[in-house]
Amino acid sequence: MKRNWRDLFHSMAFRMAVGFGGAVFLCMIVVLSVLYVRTIGEMHSRMDDQLQSTLKRLQNIYQENGLQRVIADIQASLEDGVHTDSEGYLLMERYGRKLAGNMEPPPLHQADYGNARAYRVLRDGRPSVSRLRTTYLSEGLVLTVARDLQELDSLDLMMRQAMLAAALVALLLAGLGAVLLQRHLEREVAVIRRVTQQVQEGDLSQRIDVFSDDDEFSRLSHDINGMLDRIEVLMQGVRHVSNTIAHNLRTPLSRIRATLDQALTPGQPEKTKQEAMVYALRQVEGLSSLFEKLLQIAEAETGMRTVAMSRINISDILLDVIDLYEPLAEEQGITIQAAINPHLHATADRDLLGSALANLLDNALKYAGPSAVVQLRAWEDMENVWVEIEDNGPGVSAAQLEKMGLLFQRGDTRIPGHGLGLASVQAIMRLLGASLAFEHAEPGLRVRLGFPGNLTKR
């Protein structure tokens, strides 16, 4: 239980709720106090005014009509049935004899009652706490008027009790609110924490249940789920890549081993040894070119490669790449058709772009098959320079289309290759800030590159 309370205090939600509750409570106390002081004060001062005006009236009567009329007026006031149980009068001679009124004179040592705020007097033979006002009508003639405070006191008490009750209720509600808020937040956070803990323990497939209402926690959960999706895909990618690297290493290595083993067995002719060495050399070369390519992609992806960005003529680069590949295409019986608008400029790195375009064209020739037609188009619109490379070969499946550009993702596995070409193109395009999209060309595949920065027309 003790531990529980410490937890509660450490909870941000609880502290926040307590803070808010405390603020509301304080605010309420201030408002109620002002209300109380003003109300009671107002009633007191009104009572004073009344007493004062009564005195004034009787004083006037005395000056104009004499003592007898004052006595008569006091009698009348006491019998008129208005406030009779709360008002008090006393007309007396100094130190002594009462002339009129319903209050007993003060004790003998006291000349008069004075202007007491609350004084215990005897009125109609009963004790009464009253507010008093006293004046001298003439030398030796004292007039005191009084108003019983019982009514006011009971109102005062009632207000105090109401305020106390309200304060208690507010305190209770604030406390309850704090605990409830804390519980609620704790529950929401617990759902998220349970999942993140499972993820920490290595289970990346966990997802947070998101309820439909669009509050902060559902949005946070949604974001976390999105993050986990991405991490899971990346992790799978990394796993796939390392598996493939291991596989790509193992097969050639075991082949090399077997070949060299065989060459080393005694009695082999010199020619076999020679051939084995050549074979081993070729395999090693293949491996080093694979790792060379992997390194290049890694460099492009991490941005380690220095990029020489400048305004370059994309049309010229396309024509150069076509020039480079024309003989190869011809040899494979593939026709390259070019529809390239002249003088298309974009900001890019000439060598990187050349490498990417060469890769794409290489792929098109490799996968389109004999007697295919590969079309290269380039044009520009208001914002981008677009380059399309389209073949009418067999194309790819919808599932393959989604995975294009991933490391070691192979199109047709019967065609030799490592599955690095498009990955390197994708890394380069990302580095150049250009877009890369793959579409079904029906038949065949269409690759579209979009280069931003048609600055002249923007």
Added chain:
Amino acid sequence: MADLSIDLARRRVERAGKVINLQPREFRLLVYLVLNQGTVVTRTMLLESVWDYHFDPQTNVIDVQISRLRNKIDQDFEPALIHTVRGKGYMLSVLGAAVKEE
């Protein structure tokens, strides 16, 4: 060079007195090979000097370009001038070869 002569100004190539028609890029390839005769020229070097791009080309691209050139230069003549160096690239070599410049 041997019985091969190159006229850089008129972009004319003759071998054993016969004119050989080369396309511009084939001509540039040949000139580069001749200028570097006796040394191994890698495919990357060829791409750099002939096309002026700095990246590693897919192996077969340059091979096809070279084989075209070889067909025109070496097919009907002896000795062969363009040699393939396995795993490295190409080399143009013949004893006593020289570029004839006019």
